[in-house]
Each structure stands twice: as C-alpha cells, then as structure tokens.
Amino acid sequence: MSIWSRITQAVSALAKGEGLSAVFERLRTPPERSVAFTIAVIALSAKMAKADGLVTRAEVMAFREVFHIAPEDEAGAARVFNLARQDVAGFEEYAQRIRAMFRETSGTLCDLLEGLFHIAIADGTYHPKEDAFLARVAEIFDLPEAEFRKLRARFVPDAAPDPYTVLGVSPDMPLPQIRKVWRGLVRESHPDRMVARGLPQEAVKMSEKRLVAINRAWEEIQARTAA
DSSP: OOHHHHHHHHHHHHHTTOOHHHHHHTTSSTTHHHHHHHHHHHHHHHHHHTTTTOOOHHHHHHHHHHSOOOGGGHHHHHHHHHHHHHOSSOHHHHHHHHHHHTTTOHHHHHHHHHHHHHHHTTTSOOOHHHHHHHHHHHHHTTOOHHHHHHHHHHHOTTSOOOHHHHHTOOTTSOHHHHHHHHHHHHHHTSHHHHHHTTOOGGGTTHHHHHHHHHHHHHHHHHHHHHO
16 A cells, blocks of 8 residues: 555545544554654645635645655545545644654654745745744644744745854854754754654655755854854
8 A cells, every 4th residue: 555545544534533543543653654744744734724824836836845746646645635624633633643653753843844834935925824833833842942943044035044043053152063063963854864753755855955054054154253
C-alpha cells in the first residue's frame, strides 16, 4: 500500500467519525509515523487556510513543493486535503496529538512548523490570523518563543530578517560561539537527520530553504564583524 493510500485510509477514518486519538495511536511507530506527520501537515495546512478565509493556488503549489507528489498520487493527495477541511476536529487537537507523538523529538515539531510557514507565506501575504494560528501551534508544541521568532524571521517577507534572530543568537555573543551554533544548525538540517527524525522523504526538501537562510545569516554576521 502506497503512503498516499495509507494517508487517505487514515483521514477517511477521521471523516467517518473515528476518534483522532484512535487513528493516531495506530500511527505511533515507524514507518507509520511518517504517515502521521504527513496527515498533520495536510490537516493543519487545510485548517490554516481557513484562518484568512482563502485557499490560494500559490498555497497549493507551496504544499506541492514540500511534498513531492507523483502525478498518479495527485488525486489521492487532493482527497486527503479536502477530507481534512471537512474533519470536525479543530487544529488545536491535531497539534496536541502530533505533539504527543513526537514528544521526544522536538526537531520534528520545528520541521512541521517550518512547513506551515512555507505554505502560509506562499501567496506573498502573511495574514495576522495566520500569525496567530502559527503562534498557537508553536505554543501547543511547547516550542520556545525565540524559536517561533527565528522561524518567522526566515519566512515572513515584510522586512529583511535579522541574521542574529535567524540563527537564534545574540549580537554580543563571541564570533566563535556563533560559528558553533551555525555549524550545529547546518548539521541538524542535513537530509539524513531529517529522515531520522521521522519525516517522510517528501518533506526533506524543506531543509534546502532552511540552509539558504542559515548560511546567508552567518555570512552577514561575518561581514558585520569584519567591517
């Protein structure tokens, strides 16, 4: 059974009234955890789209950038998205379930929030309701506020991101220490690390955008220090 068949099967169970806890309980161990992660991204993306009241073509394209969907699987992926929008469970319940599932691997929760940011800003507009939605998801994930600000600085296009915020460091930190943080972030963004954290292969492409932002921030900090 393909991943999209398993995803469709799980979301169909939700749409038919099976409890969210029962469905996610069946998806707690590899390789089914990747199915749970994908469902969470789809469901939270669908519900986030309701935050500003409009699902744009750009947002759909952004979703396809995160999840490389083969032509033969497009119908199944669209069905899952539509089922997620119809599901009676609220976004907070999905966020709580995925938080419980990946409690030991907070990096996966950051990856999920990163994917949501990618989709939210795809249409060039970051709506205040989307910001409130993502802030609440970060809160449920128990992610530090600094981590949320760091992700927002990478993605939100209304201002040039502060390089120190992107790396999660302070301007008064010694350069060797900042370099150590930068190297750690690059290491954590390696595709092999992302797969090990339980992400489906389709989601690994998110690391490319992250690495660009991380390396650009480090280069800017180096340039400021040398000036």
